[in-house]
Amino acid sequence: MPIWLYLLASVIKSAVVLGVLLTAVAYTVWLERKVVGRMQNRWGPTRVGPFGLLQPAADGIKFLFKEDLTPPHVYKPLYIAAPMIAVIFALTSIAVIPFGNAITIGGYSIPLQVTDVNTGLLLILGITSIGVYGVALAGWSSNNKYSLLGGLRASAQMVSYEISLGLSLVGVLIMSGSFSLRDIVMAQQGHFWGFIPRWNIFHGQFIGFFCYLMAAYAETNRIPFDLPEAETELVAGYHTEYSAMKFAMFFMAEYANMITVACLATLLFFGGWNGPIFGPPILQALLPVFWFAAKIFAFLFLYIWVRGTLPRFRYDQLMAFGWKFLLPLSLMNLIATAIAVAW
Amino acid sequence: MLNLHLILFLAFGAVAVAGAVNLLAQTHPINSALSLIAVMAALAGEYLLLGAEFVAAVQVIVYAGAIMVLFVFTIMLLNAGVEERTQGSRVSVLLGIPGMLLGSILVAWVVLRHSGTEAVAVGSLPGDPKTIGQMLFHEFLLPFEITSVLILIAIMGAVVLASKPPSTPAAGLTREAE
Numbered sequence: 001m002p003i004w005l006y007l008l009a010s011v012i013k014s015a016v017v018l019g020v021l022l023t024a025v026a027y028t029v030w031l032e033r034k035v036v037g038r039m040q041n042r043w044g045p046t047r048v049g050p051f052g053l054l055q056p057a058a059d060g061i062k063f064l065f066k067e068d069l070t071p072p073h074v075y076k077p078l079y080i081a082a083p084m085i086a087v088i089f090a091l092t093s094i095a096v097i098p099f100g101n102a103i104t105i106g107g108y109s110i111p112l113q114v115t116d117v118n119t120g121l122l123l124i125l126g127i128t129s130i131g132v133y134g135v136a137l138a139g140w141s142s143n144n145k146y147s148l149l150g151g152l153r154a155s156a157q158m159v160s161y162e163i164s165l166g167l168s169l170v171g172v173l174i175m176s177g178s179f180s181l182r183d184i185v186m187a188q189q190g191h192f193w194g195f196i197p198r199w200n201i202f203h204g205q206f207i208g209f210f211c212y213l214m215a216a217y218a219e220t221n222r223i224p225f226d227l228p229e230a231e232t233e234l235v236a237g238y239h240t241e242y243s244a245m246k247f248a249m250f251f252m253a254e255y256a257n258m259i260t261v262a263c264l265a266t267l268l269f270f271g272g273w274n275g276p277i278f279g280p281p282i283l284q285a286l287l288p289v290f291w292f293a294a295k296i297f298a299f300l301f302l303y304i305w306v307r308g309t310l311p312r313f314r315y316d317q318l319m320a321f322g323w324k325f326l327l328p329l330s331l332m333n334l335i336a337t338a339i340a341v342a343w
Numbered sequence: 344m345l346n347l348h349l350i351l352f353l354a355f356g357a358v359a360v361a362g363a364v365n366l367l368a369q370t371h372p373i374n375s376a377l378s379l380i381a382v383m384a385a386l387a388g389e390y391l392l393l394g395a396e397f398v399a400a401v402q403v404i405v406y407a408g409a410i411m412v413l414f415v416f417t418i419m420l421l422n423a424g425v426e427e428r429t430q431g432s433r434v435s436v437l438l439g440i441p442g443m444l445l446g447s448i449l450v451a452w453v454v455l456r457h458s459g460t461e462a463v464a465v466g467s468l469p470g471d472p473k474t475i476g477q478m479l480f481h482e483f484l485l486p487f488e489i490t491s492v493l494i495l496i497a498i499m500g501a502v503v504l505a506s507k508p509p510s511t512p513a514a515g516l517t518r519e520a521e
Contacts (some may be wrong), residue, residue, distance in 0.1 A: 078373070078377075117396075118396070118471075119396050119397060119400055119472070122396075122397070122400035122401075122404070123400060125400070125404050125408075126400050126403035126404045126407075126408060129403070129404050129407070129408025129409065129412075130403065130407055130408055132408070132412050133380070133412070133415070136412065136415055136416070136419065137373075137415075139419070140373065140415075140418075140419045148419065148422075151419060152416065152419060152420060155412050155415065155416045155419075156416065158412070159409055159412050159413065159416075162408070162409065166404075179472060
């Protein structure tokens with residue numbers, strides 16, 4: 001493939017992926033408001049467009065035109081940098097997520113992925129581990145007690161749950177023998193006894209998936225682990241002092257992280273884009289992407305469902321759960337998987 | 344292609360050195376900590392260019408993502424303020440900086456010329472996860488295990504030092520007497 005064609009393909013893929021991700025972020029917010037509304041026996045957004053579908057656009061315009069307040073007592077360089085750090089690292093990790101097989105255009109095979117890195121999973125872990133700084137620095141630089149407490153809670157919580165998150169993924173790595181997300185999906189092709197898909201969750205990694213899900217909820221600061229922004233105790237936690245688009249950037253980062261976590265869960269435990277393929281060639285090309293998107297939607301719905309169902313943990317419960325239950329459980333899962341594979 | 348690698352390598356090296364100098368020059372602890380993160384990230388870039396992608400990823404995950412988060416956490420928790428800036432002695436400026444430069448040049452010269460090692464070509468280190476695993480768990484198994492025991496002892500020492508001193512019966516008696 002000539003270099004200019006490669007560059008063109010990369011630019012187009014980046015633009016499309018980023019556009020789809022940002023749209024997905026906006027409509028995840030809409031979905032959350034709609035679904036939680038229905039769970040609480042109310043309507044959710046209905047006024048802007050049919051079914052309130054234009055609500056995200058209205059919200060975006062509102063965020064852009066609100067007054068961008070900078071409180072006088074903040075430490076300005078970090079106060080401005082913190083939302084940028086949060087949103088940049090939240091959007092970057094989508095670059096290594098594969099969302100389908102390679103497609104062939106004009107004799108060239110183009111993988112449906114912005115960049116295929118052979119240590120893709122490690123890269124995502126690295127990027128998410130740096131994303132903590134956005135929240136922590138926002139809390140510190142705001143120079144506000146509630147913000148500081150939120151930032152402290154966030155950094156302690158994320159460091160604690162990152163260990164369980166990493167350990168829960170090692171089981172999958174042992175089974176597939178590769179860090180490349182594409183290879184991990186390829187290892188999950190086929191069926192058991194002709195009808196149960198050979199996904200890792202049906203292949204002995206159920207406990208691994210449970211640990212991953214719990215740790216991922218904590219990493220993304222979602223209910224029931226949303227202690228860093230617990231509004232009943234901390235006003236709004238780390239983003240108390242932020243307004244307008246800076247606040248919206250934290251919001252975007254949170255939802256983009258949710259989508260990344262859902263992508264990773266789909267790729268590692270639910271077979272990625274593997275699913276029934278049938279019909280004419282054009283449908284066969286599109287179905288893998290459809291299955292991938294459908295699985296991600298299911299995860300996002302689960303997120304919202306949990307939010308509508310569970311109350312928030314106390315902070316000591318959160319720490320005790322992470323260190324005394326989740327960490328030993330993921331370690332045992334790792335040892336059991338290693339023994340089973342070595343057998 | 345090699346030239347691009349070389350330019351990137353030098354650029355990451357410059358970022359690492361600039362971050363290290365900034366780490367010393369800043370008076371606020373949190374700025375120093377953030378400079379150290381920049382140094383770690385630049386070093387990860389260097390490892391990546393040398394072909395050690397696993398080490399690069401671990402460098403980011405462990406150093407930039409976990410250890411430095413704890414540094415920042417501690418600074419936030421203690422709410423450490425701006426340090427006092429002292430002028431220092433003139434001797435340290437006049438002799439210290441040339442001495443340090445001379446020392447590092449000497450070390451580089453000794454390492455390059457007299458230790459029998461050769462310069463590593465860009466992208467040629469055996470850095471894939473499989474090779475690292477082989478090295479850690481076959482060739483260097485004993486040093487690896489000894490290091491892990493050492494770290495375990497350090498953790499236990501930290502726990503002992505941080506725990507509250509046991510209440511002696513004498514202390515209880517004095518409290519009753521009061």
